[in-house]
Amino acid sequence: MSEKVCVVSGVGPGTGAALTRRFVAGDYRVAMLARNAERLAKLETDIAGAKAYPCDVSDPRQIDTAAAAIERELGSPAVVIHNAVGGAFGSFLEIDPAVLNQNFQTNAMGLLHLARRFVPGMITRGAGALIATGNTSALRGRASFAGFAPTKAAQRILAEAIARDAGPKGVHVAYVVIDAVIDVPWTRERFKERPDSFFIKPSAIADEIFHLAHQDKSAWSFNVEIRPFGESW
Amino acid sequence: MSEKVCVVSGVGPGTGAALTRRFVAGDYRVAMLARNAERLAKLETDIAGAKAYPCDVSDPRQIDTAAAAIERELGSPAVVIHNAVGGAFGSFLEIDPAVLNQNFQTNAMGLLHLARRFVPGMITRGAGALIATGNTSALRGRASFAGFAPTKAAQRILAEAIARDAGPKGVHVAYVVIDAVIDVPWTRERFKERPDSFFIKPSAIADEIFHLAHQDKSAWSFNVEIRPFGESW
Amino acid sequence: MSEKVCVVSGVGPGTGAALTRRFVAGDYRVAMLARNAERLAKLETDIAGAKAYPCDVSDPRQIDTAAAAIERELGSPAVVIHNAVGGAFGSFLEIDPAVLNQNFQTNAMGLLHLARRFVPGMITRGAGALIATGNTSALRGRASFAGFAPTKAAQRILAEAIARDAGPKGVHVAYVVIDAVIDVPWTRERFKERPDSFFIKPSAIADEIFHLAHQDKSAWSFNVEIRPFGESW
Amino acid sequence: MSEKVCVVSGVGPGTGAALTRRFVAGDYRVAMLARNAERLAKLETDIAGAKAYPCDVSDPRQIDTAAAAIERELGSPAVVIHNAVGGAFGSFLEIDPAVLNQNFQTNAMGLLHLARRFVPGMITRGAGALIATGNTSALRGRASFAGFAPTKAAQRILAEAIARDAGPKGVHVAYVVIDAVIDVPWTRERFKERPDSFFIKPSAIADEIFHLAHQDKSAWSFNVEIRPFGESW
Numbered sequence: 001m002s003e004k005v006c007v008v009s010g011v012g013p014g015t016g017a018a019l020t021r022r023f024v025a026g027d028y029r030v031a032m033l034a035r036n037a038e039r040l041a042k043l044e045t046d047i048a049g050a051k052a053y054p055c056d057v058s059d060p061r062q063i064d065t066a067a068a069a070i071e072r073e074l075g076s077p078a079v080v081i082h083n084a085v086g087g088a089f090g091s092f093l094e095i096d097p098a099v100l101n102q103n104f105q106t107n108a109m110g111l112l113h114l115a116r117r118f119v120p121g122m123i124t125r126g127a128g129a130l131i132a133t134g135n136t137s138a139l140r141g142r143a144s145f146a147g148f149a150p151t152k153a154a155q156r157i158l159a160e161a162i163a164r165d166a167g168p169k170g171v172h173v174a175y176v177v178i179d180a181v182i183d184v185p186w187t188r189e190r191f192k193e194r195p196d197s198f199f200i201k202p203s204a205i206a207d208e209i210f211h212l213a214h215q216d217k218s219a220w221s222f223n224v225e226i227r228p229f230g231e232s233w
Numbered sequence: 234m235s236e237k238v239c240v241v242s243g244v245g246p247g248t249g250a251a252l253t254r255r256f257v258a259g260d261y262r263v264a265m266l267a268r269n270a271e272r273l274a275k276l277e278t279d280i281a282g283a284k285a286y287p288c289d290v291s292d293p294r295q296i297d298t299a300a301a302a303i304e305r306e307l308g309s310p311a312v313v314i315h316n317a318v319g320g321a322f323g324s325f326l327e328i329d330p331a332v333l334n335q336n337f338q339t340n341a342m343g344l345l346h347l348a349r350r351f352v353p354g355m356i357t358r359g360a361g362a363l364i365a366t367g368n369t370s371a372l373r374g375r376a377s378f379a380g381f382a383p384t385k386a387a388q389r390i391l392a393e394a395i396a397r398d399a400g401p402k403g404v405h406v407a408y409v410v411i412d413a414v415i416d417v418p419w420t421r422e423r424f425k426e427r428p429d430s431f432f433i434k435p436s437a438i439a440d441e442i443f444h445l446a447h448q449d450k451s452a453w454s455f456n457v458e459i460r461p462f463g464e465s466w
Numbered sequence: 467m468s469e470k471v472c473v474v475s476g477v478g479p480g481t482g483a484a485l486t487r488r489f490v491a492g493d494y495r496v497a498m499l500a501r502n503a504e505r506l507a508k509l510e511t512d513i514a515g516a517k518a519y520p521c522d523v524s525d526p527r528q529i530d531t532a533a534a535a536i537e538r539e540l541g542s543p544a545v546v547i548h549n550a551v552g553g554a555f556g557s558f559l560e561i562d563p564a565v566l567n568q569n570f571q572t573n574a575m576g577l578l579h580l581a582r583r584f585v586p587g588m589i590t591r592g593a594g595a596l597i598a599t600g601n602t603s604a605l606r607g608r609a610s611f612a613g614f615a616p617t618k619a620a621q622r623i624l625a626e627a628i629a630r631d632a633g634p635k636g637v638h639v640a641y642v643v644i645d646a647v648i649d650v651p652w653t654r655e656r657f658k659e660r661p662d663s664f665f666i667k668p669s670a671i672a673d674e675i676f677h678l679a680h681q682d683k684s685a686w687s688f689n690v691e692i693r694p695f696g697e698s699w
Numbered sequence: 700m701s702e703k704v705c706v707v708s709g710v711g712p713g714t715g716a717a718l719t720r721r722f723v724a725g726d727y728r729v730a731m732l733a734r735n736a737e738r739l740a741k742l743e744t745d746i747a748g749a750k751a752y753p754c755d756v757s758d759p760r761q762i763d764t765a766a767a768a769i770e771r772e773l774g775s776p777a778v779v780i781h782n783a784v785g786g787a788f789g790s791f792l793e794i795d796p797a798v799l800n801q802n803f804q805t806n807a808m809g810l811l812h813l814a815r816r817f818v819p820g821m822i823t824r825g826a827g828a829l830i831a832t833g834n835t836s837a838l839r840g841r842a843s844f845a846g847f848a849p850t851k852a853a854q855r856i857l858a859e860a861i862a863r864d865a866g867p868k869g870v871h872v873a874y875v876v877i878d879a880v881i882d883v884p885w886t887r888e889r890f891k892e893r894p895d896s897f898f899i900k901p902s903a904i905a906d907e908i909f910h911l912a913h914q915d916k917s918a919w920s921f922n923v924e925i926r927p928f929g930e931s932w
Contacts, residue, residue, distance in 0.1 A: 140390070162374075200684045222691065232630070434915065457920065558861045575799065579796065
């Protein structure tokens with residue numbers, strides 16, 4: 001089996017599905033990770049070349065189980081994308097503190113678990129990519145993102161620490177700041193009055209990440225930012 | 234009782250003790266928080282005007298208990314300094330993942346718990362300061378700080394989210410990046426060959442934080458960086 | 467004539483020539499700008515599809531003259547890349563102050579002149595890209611780059627101001643931080659002992675910039691950083 | 700004569716006058732630099748301990764002349780503050796390109812000239828401070844600040860390059876980002892409807908800079924940011 005393998009966490013109807021389709025189109029077998037087994041099963045039916053591995057990435061044992069199955073059924077992944085995300089809205093007084101902790105488990109600890117499980121194999125092969133999707137909360141703490149932004153900041157800096165270690169060993173680690181509202185049904189509903197140009201397309205995000213995963217070894221990006229042309233920043 | 238009250242977490246022989254002495258010298262009663270009750274008791278004996286409140290800041294119930302005692306015995310704090318810190322050394326593959334999580338509890342969740350317990354009173358009074366001590370790991374993920382840097386980045390961004398909420402309500406929140414090795418016995422031992430100028434003095438850190446806590450309301454700093462004159466950066 | 471047009475400033479044997487070849491390969495006619503007419507003429511002979519327009523970009527009248535010729539002979543450019551650069555080495559006391567000023571003329575004023583001459587046409591067409599090549603000096607002032615880094619910082623912030631104005635009008639402005647030594651004969655001579663992996667390949671830079679110039683409108687990057695896999699940062 | 704000497708450039712009725720008063724209050728003789736000789740003469744009459752040296756800081760010969768007079772009449776400065784600033788408003792298409800260049804001469808070249816003239820003496824004495832006042836334009840290019848922001852970015856990075864060279868030699872270089880509208884008559888007129896809390900007080904800026912110039916050598920700040928408590932950022 002000569003196809004390359006890509007693992008995507010947090011596969012739902014938006015960015016995760018778009019990443020799956022993009023890597024399948026680029027001749028990858030894609031292992032889809034998410035907690036929602038039912039939704040994953042449906043996507044498996046929809047996308048030939050993609051396979052569902054229900055899994056909570058904040059639990060290293062579940063990652064181990066999923067990883068063993070992926071390696072047995074598809075092979076060792078060349079690309080791992082940590083797209084799963086736990087979010088929250090509210091100021092430091094409004095949020096339940098447990099929410100900040102839970103988001104840290106998914107966003108930061110999940111990245112650590114995935115990296116520890118998959119990157120050693122990439123280092124052995126001297127090739128591979130680990131990419132995390134983030135947003136401007138990784139760089140800036142808005143008042144209403146007290147339960148979320150700290151965990152994305154942690155995630156970005158963890159990715160940086162992994163990049164500095166694994167990069168010289170041939171493994172490309174990158175962090176993508178998506179500075180926009182992603183075009184999915186529920187955001188269209190919430191921002192009804194906005195024009196198309198307000199949204200970033202999941203397929204465009206996926207194109208950028210596919211490009212990123214295949215950059216020439218002499219010209220890798222770590223920090224990547226993408227936003228719609230009309231976005232003010 | 235007209236003296237102002239300052240709470241300092243993570244009081245050991247270094248920065249915490251220096252902060253305590255500085256605020257006592259500035260006519261504050263200082264409540265010292267730390268897990269090590271014995272060490273705190275000794276400092277209480279040494280520093281007139283300081284009182285020990287053994288407490289693990291990662292546990293909100295312990296903070297509640299300590300806070301109630303502080304308010305009863307000293308009064309509501311005008312200044313709270315989160316100086317407690319959990320550290321670790323090692324790459325993402327070398328560390329025990331539990332260490333990253335534990336450091337998050339002390340560094341980030343501890344800040345959230347302290348803020349939730351003390352800042353509402355400051356908002357009511359329209360005055361007060363919440364200051365966290367950090368270091369360059371808050372801004373940069375070195376390979377060997379995979380178990381630590383993400384938690385300081387989270388802490389800084391959480392402080393920023395609190396600052397944006399509490400600032401306009403009269404509460405000054407700031408984050409101090411100490412870009413240096415602090416001059417304490419164990420660092421002197423570890424960096425034996427280094428000259429005095431290599432180290433940042435705990436008393437100088439304390440002077441800066443005292444200044445910060447008393448800036449004119451029209452000219453507050455959030456991000457503060459301090460380093461010895463000879464530090465390359 | 468249906469081919470698109472690309473203007474590249476600062477075309478010499480390194481990044482400029484690689485950009486020229488990459489855009490020619492991507493079906494562009496390329497207008498090469500540089501002060502050295504002789505070297506340009508040779509490249510024109512070497513690269514079918516590229517045309518030489520000797521020009522000092524720090525002089526708006528020379529840009530006007532070249533631009534008029536380009537538009538007459540090739541058409542209005544869809545992509546303009548400001549790659550010309552004036553450099554210097556030395557501390558603030560070692561440099562001739564005139565050098566800082568001269569580099570500002572080429573690096574920052576040159577970008578402004580190019581933008582003023584070419585971007586209005588792109589805005590009218592609602593499409594186009596203006597990309598500047600930079601390096602880490604745009605973000606950081608090392609002691610020995612006192613005559614250079616300030617001009618790259620100015621250039622990056624000018625690009626940002628242009629991006630915020632022209633972006634919503636359909637023109638993609640981006641800034642590429644090349645965090646590496648570029649692989650050209652004179653750097654190979656200077657860093658003789660370094661392995662291949664130390665250098666960034668001009669062709670890889672060109673690939674990234676070509677990609678950047680063709681990103682989906684819903685997912686544009688402004689800040690772009692690229693470095694070899696083995697680079698420590 | 701045991702008093703210390705401070706040089707302030709760009710002394711007008713706002714920050715410059717406040718700096719002058721603050722350093723005079725702190726037992727400095729203050730040399731005031733500005734192009735407007737008449738206004739300077741008036742301030743000299745108003746502030747005992749301050750002396751007028753009309754001078755355009757973008758011209759190194761005028762700086763030399765003023766410096767020679769200052770050293771003869773007051774002594775070598777312990778503190779130099781580059782507060783002179785050339786500004787502009789408008790997008791990259793709206794501004795006259797000459798304005799960007801002129802602002803560069805005052806903001807960046809002026810800093811270089813002052814540093815080259817005064818810092819060598821400080822290095823010889825192993826003590827002194829060079830401080831530049833800036834604003835958020837040094838960090839961010841808003842569309843309407845195309846003729847200004849690039850020059851403040853250049854200024855900040857130049858200050859950083861000087862800091863890295865002169866710091867280890869005992870000279871403290873710092874850059875102050877004033878993230879607010881300064882409270883002076885013309886801004887009060889322009890932002891009539893704003894409350895007091897909207898503005899940063901020149902005297903508060905001056906207090907911060909005085910503090911900065913006297914930080915303990917083991918705990919220097921380079922980047923300093925100050926903003927009113929109610930400022931959103």
